[in-house]
Amino acid sequence: MPEQRCGGVRGEGGRGAVAEGDDGFAVAALDARPQGGLGDTGLGPGRVAAAATAARSVEVAGVAPAGAAATAPPAAATVSAAVAAAAAVAPGAPGAGVELAGVLVDVAPVASPRTPVRGHAANGFAVGSGRRWTHLRINQHPDGGIARLRVHGEVLPDPRWLALLGTVDVACVVNGGVVEEASDGFHSSPGNTIMPGLSQKQDDGWETRRRRDKGNDWIAYRLAGQCEIRAVEVDTANLKGNAAGWVSLSVKDGVDGAWTQVLPRTRLEPDSPHRLPLVAPVLATHARIDVYPDGGFARLRLHGRLTDAGAAALTDRAARAAL
Structure with missing residues (x-):
């Protein structure tokens, strides 16, 4: 599956966003929503995630989305799909359709592989990585769709x-x-x-x-x-x-x-x-x-x-x- 570039998305209404650039970002939590899912999670006042359109970094905060469970769904739940996410640090900002195969050698997983998700629901996952990243890849198994992906974190600027x-x-x-x-x-x-x-x-x-x-x-x-x-x-x-x-x-x-x-x-x-x-x-x-x-x-x-x-x-x- 092609890697998706983490574009300069603005964080609105307390929703999560990620930053793009040479220095990287790191994720705090993932919020993957299969198609037909609920609306935006909304972290509320004082929990606004970082966003940028310039080259900056984001550091892990370890916050799960409000209203979304940070654990796998119960066994009785109907599992429509599974997702896995990985992140990498790469220079520049590749455009749409550009593969990151050359840099994904050093990809580090930021969520458990093939984590079950429920359909028509908000699925939240805490991320334990303390690193910063520039690109994120999400894979869904075996197919289907995702309505929204929110990546919550903080910008980490380059002190130099x-x-x-x-x-x-x-x-x-x-x-x-x-x-x-x-x-x-x-x-x-x-x-x-x-x-x-x-x-x-x-x-x-x-x-x-x-x-x-x-x-x-x-x-x-x-x-x-x-x-x-x-x-x-x-x-x-x-x-x-x-x-x-x-x-x-x-x-x-x-x-x-x-x-x-x-x-x-x-x-x-x-x-x-x-x-x-x-x-x-x-x-x-x-x-x-x-x-x-x-x-x-x-x-x-x-x-x-x-x-x-x-x-x-x-x-x-x-x-x-x-x-």
Whole structure:
């Protein structure tokens, strides 16, 4: 069976995606759906999988899709087919129909061979591989069809490339940023806010439900690593009658660090970019954006650079994922 290229698929609504490129990706979980299966799994707020259209890597997270069993179906279930998956690391991005026979010598299995799957169902499989990959192959036995394949993981950027660039968007998914939590994901995924490129339509960004209390909506991010942030960019493109009215930004250094507000509540205009320099550079591993009282925005860009400690941690993580 020809190997399928893992294209630059966007992760929407908390659904899984994979990245393509020279450095590789690694899978966290597989979600294979025979034809006629259920709709998208949807991991929900704070579980948005990595996606990229540029050359990046993805590292295993080991998360099974919500609502899908991570074990083989019970013996009494009707088994319509079986699937097996394998991954490889290969340079470049072969086009459709290009065989990877020359590189699949080093293919490593990422799921048990010929795992039974049920028809008209979501079949989830936990993946134990801690490596990164560039290409994935799925085989079905003996024939039949698959409605959707979701590969859940995280982007693992090349630390050498980030060091060469210097100042980068440390929140962007292609550089290793991840949405960890969010107050709302009803209309569209909070993970859209760190996608590369400009938002093309309203649901390319993040739009929240209208609140009926005195609270506010927010998103928490894990950044590419420990970094020094110098400037913030909030884009409300295509959000005209439902953009957030105000926004503030807080950061913390380390998982157990205290949140410190670095951008006070600032007025936003609809369908507009907002470039907001910080008074002084700040160290951070995590960031939280609060919108008031609700509404949404299209993109968040946090411009800065990795610290020496952040770059060293990312280099070590990349080395372990290459084993």
